[in-house]
Amino acid sequence: MAGSKTRGRGGGGVSRSKSSARWLARQRRDPYTRKATAEGRVSRAHFKLEEIDRRCRLLRPGMRVLELGAAPGGWTRYVEERIRGGMLVACDFRAISAGPDTQVVEGAVGDPDVDAEIARLLDDQPVELVLSDMSPNISGIRTVDQALSMELAELAEDCADRWLKPGGRLVIKIFQGEGVEAWIPKVRKKYDKVRLLKPKASRSDSREVYVVAEGFRRSRA
Numbered sequence: 001m002a003g004s005k006t007r008g009r010g011g012g013g014v015s016r017s018k019s020s021a022r023w024l025a026r027q028r029r030d031p032y033t034r035k036a037t038a039e040g041r042v043s044r045a046h047f048k049l050e051e052i053d054r055r056c057r058l059l060r061p062g063m064r065v066l067e068l069g070a071a072p073g074g075w076t077r078y079v080e081e082r083i084r085g086g087m088l089v090a091c092d093f094r095a096i097s098a099g100p101d102t103q104v105v106e107g108a109v110g111d112p113d114v115d116a117e118i119a120r121l122l123d124d125q126p127v128e129l130v131l132s133d134m135s136p137n138i139s140g141i142r143t144v145d146q147a148l149s150m151e152l153a154e155l156a157e158d159c160a161d162r163w164l165k166p167g168g169r170l171v172i173k174i175f176q177g178e179g180v181e182a183w184i185p186k187v188r189k190k191y192d193k194v195r196l197l198k199p200k201a202s203r204s205d206s207r208e209v210y211v212v213a214e215g216f217r218r219s220r221a
């Protein structure tokens with residue numbers, strides 16, 4: 001038994017290092033990774049939000065924004081540049097690169113202590129925009145990853161229900177797959193307009209898309 005375990009681990013190690021090497025090679029070839037490095041951006045995700053913002057006119061000076069799944073901070077830094085004089089609360093259980101005016105909450109959205117800390121930092125006042133780029137740790141088991149990503153989308157939707165002011169907007173990353181078709185109509189009930197966007201910086205072989213919901217009006221259900 002022990003021998004077979006050892007062989008199993010050794011084989012896994014080799015294939016893991018091969019897939020890490022493939023990942024690194026792909027990163028080096030990726031134009032958005034290169035652009036992010038050249039411009040000193042925290043992450044290539046910056047370009048996804050930049051495009052969503054350009055297409056949907058999301059951000060403006062003075063806005064109050066809640067950001068979920070903010071690490072390493074590509075979106076955080078972009079939002080900071082765009083909402084001069086506004087307020088940003090950014091949450092993740094991983095470290096976020098943020099400027100001095102951003103309020104950082106370290107922990108997982110959905111944990112009652114974390115939710116209480118968000119409420120404290122927002123002074124119990126609503127926001128105009130909720131952003132969620134939360135993703136699960138990808139296991140490679142498609143059904144598991146899809147279920148986890150839908151859970152995160154629902155967590156973000158709940159946060160928006162709690163914190164968005166009427167007319168507010170919500171951006172949520174989802175992965176196309178099981179659960180999405182049933183979930184989107186639920187979101188449509190609460191917003192005037194809901195669309196799905198695939199920014200150019202989102203890899204074409206990824207099932208990732210962004211739901212942009214505008215005109216929050218609470219559930220009529």
Ligand SMILES: C[S@@+](CC[C@H](N)C(=O)[O-])C[C@H]1O[C@@H](n2cnc3c(N)ncnc32)[C@H](O)[C@@H]1O
Binds near residue numbers: 073091
């Ligand atoms: C794709 S990354 C976000 C990238 C980020 N938008 C950027 O521009 O750098 C997804 C993040 O979601 C976070 N995350 C996943 N589940 C979370 C949860 N329940 N609460 C807070 N963050 C979560 C992960 O820790 C990870 O840092």
